[in-house]
Amino acid sequence: MQTGDDSKAPLERYLGATIRELRQRHDLTIAQVADQAGISRGMLSKIENAQTSTGLDVLHRIAQALGVSLSSLFRNFDVPQGDAQLVKKGAGMEVVRKGTKRGHTYHLLAYDQGPRKAFEPFLITLEDEAERFPTFEHPGTEFIHMLKGVIEYRHGQQTYILHPGDTLTFQADIPHGPERLIKTPIQFLSIFIYPPGTAE
Known part of the structure; x- marks a missing residue:
């Protein structure tokens, strides 16, 4: 009935x-x-x-x-439907960025929709100890979290030794990038957080 x-x-x-x-x-x-x-x-x-x-x-x-x-x-009644974006292990889109070479891969872990992007999360893998890296500069803030290996990372005039579990957060419009690969393979999360109004 x-x-x-x-x-x-x-x-x-x-x-x-x-x-x-x-x-x-x-x-x-x-x-x-x-x-x-x-x-x-x-x-x-x-x-x-x-x-x-x-x-x-x-x-x-x-x-x-x-x-x-x-x-x-009644706990979950009328809760807004979720709209999360799931990227399964190994399924992140591989992208080419300045300095991308053999043994240096970027996997984009989320795809921001719309005309403006708020952030970009990358899983970065570095395997070639002899590789030389350019410096990077872009708007906003960058957050790095080490997962594997040991790297010396430069930000401006300072360098930092990063081990698994370490994090580094910095203003990304100051020249930065890997200075020396100490123990490979190296893998870290790199999250770019853009200021409001940053165009794609």
Whole structure:
């Protein structure tokens, strides 16, 4: 039986799916939960299938039978749908940047949409100890987090020895770049954070 108020349908579907998921997660049967909540098995089945609406008192008893609070049944209702961008391991787009040579790869890990870009996260791998690097300059801030290897990295007139777990953050409009590859292979995350209004 469908209720006449269509505005309740999304909530009924959400509650039904949530109750069924909790019941199955705890390996409980409809009969066990219905008996514990003091309602008929048919009623619980209709609630799970969004075929009927019910009051807060009944929902409270169902929640108790499931071992959760009443508020937890509503916790994720009407939460905005996520729009995250997932890039699986090894699937980042390989890009060519100034100084890119053999044994020096950039993988872009997210693709900013629209006419302006806010940030660019790269996974950078350096393998050739004999490689010479140009200096880089670009707007905004750069954040580096070392994952593997040891590198000497230059920013302006200063150089820094970076080991796995180290981070380096700096203004990117000052000349910077790898000075010396101490222990290869080297891998680090490099995140460019651009100031507002930076065009692609």
